[in-house]
Amino acid sequence: MELINEGGLDMNVLNQRVREVLTVKFKLGLFDHPLIDNTGLADQKVHTQADENISLQMNRESIVLLKNEQHLLPIDINKYKRILVTGPMAEATNYTTSRYGPSNNPITTIKDGIIAYAKDKALQVNYTKGVDVVDKNWPESEIIPTDLSKEEIQSMTTGVRLGQESDLIIAVMGESEREVGESRSRSDLNLPGKQRDYLMKLKETGKPIILILVNGRPLSINWENKYLPAIVESWFLSGQSGRVVADMIFGEYNPSGKLPISFPKSVGQIEMNFPTKPAAQAGQPGVGPNGWGNSRVVGFLYPFGYGLSYTDFQFSNLRLNKKQIRPTDSLTVTVDVQNIGKRKGAEVVQLYVKDVVSSVTAYEMDLRGFEKIELNPGEKKSVQFSILPAHLELLDQYNKWTVEPGIFEIFIGNSSANLPLKDSFDVVN
Structure with a gap:
């Protein structure tokens, strides 16, 4: 191991010092089992079965069930035989790894996790992306709405057709690692791009829709909360996100996650967080001598600590x-x-x-x-x-x-x- 001289330093001295430090560490046994070698010892130290089990449990307990109208979840496999999986995050993988940690772990996408589960249950699963995470005009389209492009219309039309042929639609929507993260603030908290437009078209099929959210921040999904029967907040899960989500929506385990943050109804409420000070989101009198009608929406979309279960x-x-x-x-x-x-x-x-x-x-x-x-x-x-x-x-x-x-x-x-x-x-x- 040699250091490269880029600063005019005496590199002979520095390299000698590095060799001395490494020699001491070897003598102390710090490198008795190096992780990078040709003996396979790395596999005994990184991504072990014990690590996998802990990761799976953490992921299962972090998922939050936000809405479950008429007990659509868990999915009744005797009732819903033909399932459409769609949405830009169904095949996404990058959010499951990090440049600060292991990036070579096996990954199961949400689409693949659902297909693998359905295969054993004799369910038919179709897939189409339907829409991209963001449109070509994003982020400007967050403040200046634009019409759907020809390509977007064609892609959504395919999704609608497959949705009409299905008994159930699972829409995997949200943000990728390119829209949320350090130095990635947004001008709006709705689903980015044309995702909501696509959901509106899918709803016209009359088929029940389960919305799976993949995101790293609260989203103001007001329309989705009002019109879709089931919503699952999965956050940014690990490499086995597909297995975890599939097991949850098909009832292999009962969700128990709670929101560690509040979901606002709009960016106009920012900062709105729990705990709140008195009258932090007080409304105005709509009637009476001082009442001139209400001019804004107040309150949380989903409050701190919120999360549903398959039982009561x-x-x-x-x-x-x-x-x-x-x-x-x-x-x-x-x-x-x-x-x-x-x-x-x-x-x-x-x-x-x-x-x-x-x-x-x-x-x-x-x-x-x-x-x-x-x-x-x-x-x-x-x-x-x-x-x-x-x-x-x-x-x-x-x-x-x-x-x-x-x-x-x-x-x-x-x-x-x-x-x-x-x-x-x-x-x-």
Whole structure:
């Protein structure tokens, strides 16, 4: 190993120093099992079966089910025999690897994952791309709409024809690594390019559509949320994204992922994030003496902590071990959770705390605990949380962290917008 002299340095000295360092490392055993050699030892260190199993589990738990109207998912293979897979991200691969990590791992695209699963179930799967991720005028087309080109119309027409011949359409849409990432901010948060135009044409077939999102940021999919029956947020998964998505939509496992961020309805709401300050997205009076009609849409498209399951859960019996504490005390909160559906599933129980009256403006509520539990149908478990003094602190007007006396409210549920249980306690000096 020799260094190249590009800076006028004494390279003989530098190269000698490199040799000395490497010699020391070999003596210390740091290179007893080099990864780059001809013995096959690299395969024992990189991309092992244990690594693969961990990756698969992480990917499965990260997928978020955003919508599932009339229980379209998991797919009933006895009902939907002919399936169309379409969309620009169905065959995409680059998002599964990184220039900062291993880039030679095996990759299964979402299209191939669905085809492989369907093959064993005697299902017929057709594929057509239908539309590109972006159009030729992008990103200007985000602010100046353009007509569909002749090529786009032809490609979409093929997709519509195949959709009409199918029982079910799986549309894999979103962003590639070229549209989202470092230094890649956008002017709009809708599906880029002509993807929504294509979805609108597919909807005209009257066939049920499952939208699989592949993306690295929240997207303002308002039309899709209103008109499509099922939406899955898969994010940027690993090389086995096709296997993970196929197993999920066909019911081999029950999704349990929750959103770690909020989805806004438009870029006009940016920055809109959880936790929110009071009146951060307050509307205006539409009626009354000061009412002149509403002029904007408010609220989250999908809130922080949100995510559906193939089963249903019920929260009950919220109890606190104390109703009054001092600023230095802790508090124990217990709640019962039951799987009231027909499938085994996991739920993320979330605990939020609100300081009702504070000396400075505080967040409306803060997430102060969460726990994922797996339950069989009908099974019930108790979940316990500890509220510590640090969970109640705020940064006061003197720039000091303090627990102020007063009433604190506790909320329990499965997202920041679905909190069916509520109680309160007092902090006294």
